Amino acid sequence: MTRYDTVIGLEIHVALLTQSKFLCSCRASFGAPPNSQCCPVCLGLPGTLPLINEKAVEYATKAGLALKCNINHYSRFDRKNYFYPDLPKAFQITQDAFPLCNDGYLEYYVDDQLVRTAITRIHLEEEAGKLIHSGESIVASEYSLVDYNRAGIPLIEIVTAPDIHQPKQARLFLEQLRLLMSYIGVSDTKMEEGSLRCDANISLKPSGSPVLGTKVEIKNLNSFRALEKALEYEEIRQSQVLDSGAKVRQESRTWDDRAGKTVSMRSKGDAPDYRIFPEPDLPPLNLDPVWVELIAASIPELPLERLNRLEGEYGLSRYEATFLVNYPDFGELFLELADSGLDCKTVVNFLMGDYARLAREKGHLDSERIAGLFQILDERLISQTQAKEVLDALFSSPQTAREIVKDKGMEVVGDPERLRPIVHQVLEANPQLVERFKLGETKLHGFFVGQVMRATQGKADPEAVNALLQEELVN
Ligand SMILES: [Zn+2]
Incomplete structure (x- = not known):
């Protein structure tokens, strides 16, 4: 029996996969030499004016639609002011009072239960630069380097309602969100490169109480594992504080992966005053409903829809369908093969077996060459054991299965x-x-x-x- 209910909300930053930055024409690609992709606009030099990248608005809208949000036909940009070396303009252009999207949701499975987490809002903003410290932390560093290539890349911030109730659920939500973003193609969602980042709020309240407890914000969660571990750690830490009769301090904490614990960063009293005001250099966004409709029409089948279809129409198990959804390249191949009339179970067993291992090492075979292998198996030209040998050969030669069998003189006479x-x-x-x-x-x-x-x-x-x-x- 638990004495406390856990309440978790997430804020996810997703870098959009546009070719150029949000408000200037600098390239937005990752990995270029430091400070080689900057211009007077993204460096915030006096006298420059920003111009909105339409693709960024399109991708943000697409993300909002995929998360079943209302797309606001009027939204507006604001300036969030703060001083930090990664922010050359000393303000960030974001959306505060009038975000692009609100009131959506994401559905996903926790164990075998379909759950829904509400999305409060999604807004567009620009990315800051990147600091590289010479030491372990900014305080312990002799000097820090700054790379402004990242400054001005378009981001969306997705804010969930506080309706996640366990650390594992938070991880599953984030995994599903990441998959959704990659299905709609708006981000490369690489957590290790920072194109998907997550902050979490967590509070505990006495079991069944309607009153929320004091929330703690955890920053710097750079992997699914870090998210789950940090939340598990906080659950225990906060319950111990409450058990001792003390109050949980409202503060921001950071996850120290090496130590396996959260560490206090700053308390609420130290939080900066951002002096947010409407951005004078950008007009509000007024979206044409027809344009929004066109974007809606461009949204492909989403992960949960595909999962349902693989189970319902193709008769796959949850385990098989989940594999094909989580690895969309395998999913596409499955659909091509199954839709060409091959037996679904045979195809999925094949794809999840030796084929998966070989494809991960060497890349996929095209569906026709795979179908060729199924064909000769069906004709009983080779045995199941020989099929493994033919499969190996398919990955290392451009020949068809039939040619390989002929060359190796391995056909079985089954006629x-x-x-x-x-x-x-x-x-x-x-x-x-x-x-x-x-x-x-x-x-x-x-x-x-x-x-x-x-x-x-x-x-x-x-x-x-x-x-x-x-x-x-x-x-
Ligand atoms: Zn620029």
């Missing part, structure tokens, strides 16, 4: 019309043994199979030979 004369020959060459068999010496069956195998240099399909012998000897 009864080709095998029947050989069976006849064997039986005619051994009339006495046939007599003995008919008188009840059934163990001679194995001898006849062996003779057929010898006559075909081992290429006869044993099952087909069995069936033919049965036919010839019993009748």
